[in-house]
Amino acid sequence: MRYLCIIPARGGSKGLPNKNILNIEGKPLVTWSIAQALATDCLAEVIVSTDSEKIMQLAVSSGATVPFKRPDELATDLAATEPVLLHAIEWYERKAIYFDAVVLLQPTSPVRYKNSIERAIKQFEKEKADSLVSVVPNASFFWKNEENPTANYNPQNRRRRQDLNPDDWLFEENGSIYITRTKLLKDSSCRLGGKISLFKMELCESFEIDNELDWKIVELMLREATNANRL
Numbered sequence: 001m002r003y004l005c006i007i008p009a010r011g012g013s014k015g016l017p018n019k020n021i022l023n024i025e026g027k028p029l030v031t032w033s034i035a036q037a038l039a040t041d042c043l044a045e046v047i048v049s050t051d052s053e054k055i056m057q058l059a060v061s062s063g064a065t066v067p068f069k070r071p072d073e074l075a076t077d078l079a080a081t082e083p084v085l086l087h088a089i090e091w092y093e094r095k096a097i098y099f100d101a102v103v104l105l106q107p108t109s110p111v112r113y114k115n116s117i118e119r120a121i122k123q124f125e126k127e128k129a130d131s132l133v134s135v136v137p138n139a140s141f142f143w144k145n146e147e148n149p150t151a152n153y154n155p156q157n158r159r160r161r162q163d164l165n166p167d168d169w170l171f172e173e174n175g176s177i178y179i180t181r182t183k184l185l186k187d188s189s190c191r192l193g194g195k196i197s198l199f200k201m202e203l204c205e206s207f208e209i210d211n212e213l214d215w216k217i218v219e220l221m222l223r224e225a226t227n228a229n230r231l
Contacts, residue, residue: 001125003179004092004099005043007033007064008084009107010075011052015211020055020107024215025222030055031062032110032222036231038063040117043103049084051075067091082189089182101181104191108209109176111221113202113230117177120199124179130194132179135171136206142170171198174206 009020009030016022020030027035030048037046048059051070059066068091074084085102092099101124103117124132142152152170153159177199180191204225207218225231 001100002044002098003042003101003103003121004088004182005037005040005046005103005105006085006088007037007046007048007059007105007107008070008081009048009050009052009055009059010070010079011050011055012075012077014077016209016215019209019215020050020052021058024110024219025226028058028062029110029209030058030107033105033107033112034059034062034064036112036117037103037105039114040121042118042121044099047088049088082185082191085180085185085191086189089186099182101179102185102191104178104180106175106208109174109205109207110209111205111207111218111225111231112176113205113225116201116205120177120179123199124197127197128195129179129197130181130184131192132177132197132199133192134174134177134199134201134206136174136201136203138170138172140170171200172206174201175208176201176205 007030013019021028034046034048037043045065047065047067048055049070050056051072056066056069070084074087085104089102120132120134143149178191184194185191204221207214207221209215209218
């Protein structure tokens with residue numbers, strides 16, 4: 001299969017201004033995802049979709065392809081990710097270049113261990129999935145509905161976390177890796193659908209950057225993973 005890897009990195013950011021080009025543990029945030037994608041042999045093309053000239057220059061110098069500048073209407077705070085993916089696919093198809101599936105890597109989740117992307121692709125193909133989402137197993141006890149609180153466990157038969165049956169676990173979407181067949185994406189305008197595969201990642205790989213506290217946590221995770229030669 002031919003995979004197009006898309007790393008969306010717009011210039012605007014309210015939580016952390018210019019976060020995609022800020023240095024974290026020795027290199028700009030977006031370059032972590034670029035380097036991980038370039039180290040994955042089964043990706044036919046690695047591109048960065050951005051509206052920022054600075055990010056465009058940084059991406060190219062980091063080895064990624066930047067075939068176009070993202071339209072302003074796809075770079076607002078309210079812009080969804082799917083139209084960004086479809087824009088990239090359509091740009092290539094107008095040049096008669098086709099891909100079987102899209103691999104989405106969000107730069108705000110920069111901790112991906114060696115071969116995580118490749119393992120996700122192999123699982124996607126082995127399971128003959130239509131889409132894949134990376135998740136982290138979560139055995140926490142959850143409650144919902146403040147007015148009528150209900151739990152995801154029986155309070156009268158509360159078990160220790162280590163005694164929970166895997167069927168009782170929840171899987172939290174960690175925002176790191178998505179894979180979608182091109183046809184599904186074009187038909188549904190959604191990155192997840194059809195037969196969905198859950199790709200389990202470790203907790204340390206599952207921190208997303210939305211604010212300054214997240215930044216400090218991810219910086220620590222990157223440092224520890226680098227020192228352990230896991231990146």
